[in-house]
Amino acid sequence: MAKEKKDSYLKDAFRRLKRHKLAMISLAVLIIEVLIVLIMPLFYKVDPNANAGVGFYAKPSAQHLLGTDQVGRDVLARVLSGGRISLLIGFLSSIISMVLGVPLGLVAGYYKGAFEQIIMRLTEIFQTIPTMVLMLVLVAIFSPSVPLLIAIIGVLGWTGYARLVYSSVLAVSQKEYVESARAIGEKDRRILVKYILPNVITPVLISFTFGIAGAILEESGLSFLGLGVQMPQASWGNILNSARNITVLSAYAWCWIPAGVALVITVSAINFLGDGIRDALDTSIKI
Amino acid sequence: MTKYIIKRAGIAVVVFLGITLLVYVLISLTPGSPAEMMVGGDLSKISPEKVAEVEKQLGLDKPVFVQYIKWLGNVLKGDFGTSYKTSKPVIDEIIPRLKPTLILTITSTIISLLIAVPLGVVSAYKPYSAWDYISSALAFLGTSVPNFFISLILIFIFAVKIKLLPVSGMYATSANQNIGSLIVHLILPMTALSLQSVGGILRQTRGSMLEALHGDYIRTSRALGVSEVRVVFRHGLRNALLPVLTVIGGRLPFIIGGAVITEQIFSWPGLGSLMVTSITGRDYSVIMGITVFIAAVVLIGNIIIDICYGLADPRIRQSRT
Numbered sequence: 001m002a003k004e005k006k007d008s009y010l011k012d013a014f015r016r017l018k019r020h021k022l023a024m025i026s027l028a029v030l031i032i033e034v035l036i037v038l039i040m041p042l043f044y045k046v047d048p049n050a051n052a053g054v055g056f057y058a059k060p061s062a063q064h065l066l067g068t069d070q071v072g073r074d075v076l077a078r079v080l081s082g083g084r085i086s087l088l089i090g091f092l093s094s095i096i097s098m099v100l101g102v103p104l105g106l107v108a109g110y111y112k113g114a115f116e117q118i119i120m121r122l123t124e125i126f127q128t129i130p131t132m133v134l135m136l137v138l139v140a141i142f143s144p145s146v147p148l149l150i151a152i153i154g155v156l157g158w159t160g161y162a163r164l165v166y167s168s169v170l171a172v173s174q175k176e177y178v179e180s181a182r183a184i185g186e187k188d189r190r191i192l193v194k195y196i197l198p199n200v201i202t203p204v205l206i207s208f209t210f211g212i213a214g215a216i217l218e219e220s221g222l223s224f225l226g227l228g229v230q231m232p233q234a235s236w237g238n239i240l241n242s243a244r245n246i247t248v249l250s251a252y253a254w255c256w257i258p259a260g261v262a263l264v265i266t267v268s269a270i271n272f273l274g275d276g277i278r279d280a281l282d283t284s285i286k287i
Numbered sequence: 288m289t290k291y292i293i294k295r296a297g298i299a300v301v302v303f304l305g306i307t308l309l310v311y312v313l314i315s316l317t318p319g320s321p322a323e324m325m326v327g328g329d330l331s332k333i334s335p336e337k338v339a340e341v342e343k344q345l346g347l348d349k350p351v352f353v354q355y356i357k358w359l360g361n362v363l364k365g366d367f368g369t370s371y372k373t374s375k376p377v378i379d380e381i382i383p384r385l386k387p388t389l390i391l392t393i394t395s396t397i398i399s400l401l402i403a404v405p406l407g408v409v410s411a412y413k414p415y416s417a418w419d420y421i422s423s424a425l426a427f428l429g430t431s432v433p434n435f436f437i438s439l440i441l442i443f444i445f446a447v448k449i450k451l452l453p454v455s456g457m458y459a460t461s462a463n464q465n466i467g468s469l470i471v472h473l474i475l476p477m478t479a480l481s482l483q484s485v486g487g488i489l490r491q492t493r494g495s496m497l498e499a500l501h502g503d504y505i506r507t508s509r510a511l512g513v514s515e516v517r518v519v520f521r522h523g524l525r526n527a528l529l530p531v532l533t534v535i536g537g538r539l540p541f542i543i544g545g546a547v548i549t550e551q552i553f554s555w556p557g558l559g560s561l562m563v564t565s566i567t568g569r570d571y572s573v574i575m576g577i578t579v580f581i582a583a584v585v586l587i588g589n590i591i592i593d594i595c596y597g598l599a600d601p602r603i604r605q606s607r608t
Contacts, residue, residue: 121301121302121305122305124298124302125302125305125306125309127537127540128302128306128540128582128585128586128589129306129309129310129540129578129581129582129585130540130541130543130544130547130581130585131540131541131544132543132544132545132547132548133543133544133547133562133577133578133581134310136547136562136563136566136574137310137313137314137566137574137578138313139566140317140565140566140569140571140574141313141314141316141317213431217433220433220435221433221435221548224433224435224548225547225548225551225563226567227563227566227567237435240435240436240439243439244439244552246442246447246454249439249442249443249447250443250447256439260436260439260440263433263436264431264432264433264436267431267432267433268427268431268432271427271430271431272427
């Protein structure tokens with residue numbers, strides 16, 4: 001019975017998501033994009049980190065579709081390689097944030113007392129100090145590298161999930177089925193996993209989608225400042241860094257516009273998809 | 288009301304101590320001690336005794352927590368230590384940077400409110416109208432386009448293509464610091480920074496305005512024949528603005544975080560630029576000092592918002608907690 005109901009709920013949600021045109025277009029864009037950054041290097045065999053041998057700032061041509069950059073590297077190869085890194089960092093760090101934040105929110109909301117005080121005060125501390133500033137401090141302490149960026153962005157993202165889950169748990173804990181589970185002597189852990197967790201999954205999933213977009217933006221911001229992904233490895237952010245040179249900005253648009261456009265398309269597609277998922281699951285949460 | 292403010296201020300102090308302790312401990316984890324940095328030069332030529340001596344001088348041989356308490360005591364006396372790089376007192380590095388950052392962040396917050404609130408009200412008053420779609424598009428632009436990309440585009444359009452606005456610094460010359468020059472220099476960074484907040488504020492205004500316009504008191508006022516303008520602005524907007532205030536409070540850290548990048552792009556001589564220079568130069572005492580000021584700016588901003596909240600909402604004003 002219960003399973004059947006769950007299936008129909010999911011089916012219903014999918015049906016509603018499918019009707020959401022913008023979300024479906026965004027999903028298609030994202031799938032195509034992931035396929036392009038993963039598969040295209042198999043066909044477009046140009047080293048993103050080596051001089052392509054056609055000089056600096058070469059105009060786009062048949063051999064080098066997006067031309068070359070300030071040190072003669074192929075821009076298209078760099079945008080593809082940068083895309084892999086940006087998507088990887090966005091995805092993995094969001095998973096870390098979720099894995100850290102969800103249990104902390106559950107514990108704070110369910111056990112209350114000291115847990116609630118400590119965890120919620122910690123979220124306030126983390127949400128007061130600009131993430132950008134804390135990330136910069138961490139980057140200054142440990143030299144920036146891709147695993148470090150994933151860890152930093154991931155760890156600093158826990159507060160959103162913790163607060164979200166915390167407030168959902170507070171609402172759910174009052175429900176009769178949770179109280180009756182408690183009354184018949186179910187163990188806390190079982191109540192948490194079996195009765196409470198399923199109720200918070202929907203908002204967490206929505207947050208996770210938006211979280212990936214946020215993480216990609218944070219990584220690109222750091223890389224843009226030269227404090228994120230380090231050369232020679234490309235990332236959309238550090239490719240855009242080259243446009244801080246006014247000559248590149250004004251005369252060599254192919255060096256920076258493609259990375260910027262890729263970044264904007266990706267982040268908007270993820271956000272539109274998140275909007276669609278939210279509408280489809282039709283929860284009462286506000287983000 | 289007074290009790291309410293005192294309570295909020297109390298929480299702010301706790302959060303402030305938490306932030307500074309967190310950053311202090313993080314910085315103390317740094318490989319390579321600041322003493323080595325201060326002694327400077329080729330590390331292999333410096334005797335370990337010399338390093339130990341400087342460490343003792345700086346109190347670095349004590350446990351981190353003891354160091355933190357000592358540092359905090361000094362900060363309360365206005366002593367933020369000395370920059371490892373320039374050997375100037377940290378406070379002298381920071382104070383001249385404070386005004387530019389405040390000018391940039393405050394004006395962009397005001398501009399984003401001026402754009403977002405009216406659009407949000409119109410969108411909520413006529414949902415699914417052309418205005419509603421335009422404002423959703425604008426909101427999306429703000430949330431999905433990183434502010435550094437917006438900045439680059441703005442520079443490309445307004446400084447390179449139509450040579451209209453300056454792209455770097457705060458004044459044309461340091462000798463001639465007039466307000467006209469400031470405004471001209473402020474336009475681009477302010478626009479870039481405000482766009483990133485428009486989305487969030489707009490969505491919140493639209494959402495809470497929609498809710499407010501469905502309230503019983505709105506129907507009652509309309510039934511009583513109160514003019515539509517009065518209904519929307521006096522009864523609707525006033526209630527809808529409370530959640531908007533909360534959103535601005537929550538956005539303050541992002542505005543300052545965004546300012547770090549924006550200042551860097553436009554060579555705006557504020558705390559953000561100083562932060563990036565200090566990070567690149569690993570000037571930890573300056574980094575620590577900036578953290579204190581940024582945390583203070585955010586916390587004071589939050590208290591101001593809490594007070595506005597209290598003033599706007601009689602339920603809080605009259606409560607005794």
